[in-house]
Amino acid sequence: MEIRIYKDYEILSQSTADEIIETVKKNPTATLCLASGDTPRLAYSMTAKAALANSIDFSRCTFVALDEWMGIAPDNEGSCQYFLRHYLFDHLDIPESNLHFFNALSSDARDECKKMNDAIQQKGGIDLMIVGIGMNGHVGFNEPGQSFQQYAHVVDLDETSKVVGQKYFRETTQLSKGLTLGLQHMLEAKKVLLIASGLKKAGIIKKTIEDEVGPNIPATSIRTHINGYVMLDEDAASHLAGRSDR
Numbered sequence: 001m002e003i004r005i006y007k008d009y010e011i012l013s014q015s016t017a018d019e020i021i022e023t024v025k026k027n028p029t030a031t032l033c034l035a036s037g038d039t040p041r042l043a044y045s046m047t048a049k050a051a052l053a054n055s056i057d058f059s060r061c062t063f064v065a066l067d068e069w070m071g072i073a074p075d076n077e078g079s080c081q082y083f084l085r086h087y088l089f090d091h092l093d094i095p096e097s098n099l100h101f102f103n104a105l106s107s108d109a110r111d112e113c114k115k116m117n118d119a120i121q122q123k124g125g126i127d128l129m130i131v132g133i134g135m136n137g138h139v140g141f142n143e144p145g146q147s148f149q150q151y152a153h154v155v156d157l158d159e160t161s162k163v164v165g166q167k168y169f170r171e172t173t174q175l176s177k178g179l180t181l182g183l184q185h186m187l188e189a190k191k192v193l194l195i196a197s198g199l200k201k202a203g204i205i206k207k208t209i210e211d212e213v214g215p216n217i218p219a220t221s222i223r224t225h226i227n228g229y230v231m232l233d234e235d236a237a238s239h240l241a242g243r244s245d246r
């Protein structure tokens, strides 16, 4: 694992977009797993802009969504699916069959997980995975206490995720469960970028980098990944040892 620190959110986002573009240029049939959330929003807009400006062909890539709120319809602006379509996929020419989302309205959530696992396996794994980090150290909806060895699964959301998650919705929304890829997917991905921005993430980033690796902070799992990068802006990095006195 390597830590990369960027001056601000904009430069962090540009570097993340560059990683996506480079991955697709090098391997036009790559499989990418993308998180939704406030952190990657600008990176996806920049990716869409660069793809259009430079005629980069995304049509043979496969995209897998990292997670979804159970019971939330895909046309709800707070859903992960809506987010990824709105900021990225709607701007690129990608066949629908190459986009994989959890169907959060399915009556058979386990089958949804199996479908995601199968889709990833059929593609020979994930080439590039972009994840954020929750205020509680979650990655996707791998909440504190969960094993690192899981693939896609259904989760009872942590209280922090239920409260923080309200920011994505126009109205107060009942959130209780999530569908998520597992940390094992992340550990098997060929390259992983964990991105974090802002002072509000500085505390959990410090724990992620400096505390013991283990399920209490799911994001610590990236420290065992040989091609894992924790990409931070200065604010998110500001509590790390050696930087807090700057």
Ligand code: PGA
Binding pocket: 036, 037, 038, 039, 040, 132, 133, 134, 135, 138, 139, 140
């Ligand atoms: P955020 O979410 O990018 O909106 O901060 C990150 C997460 O909860 O994983």
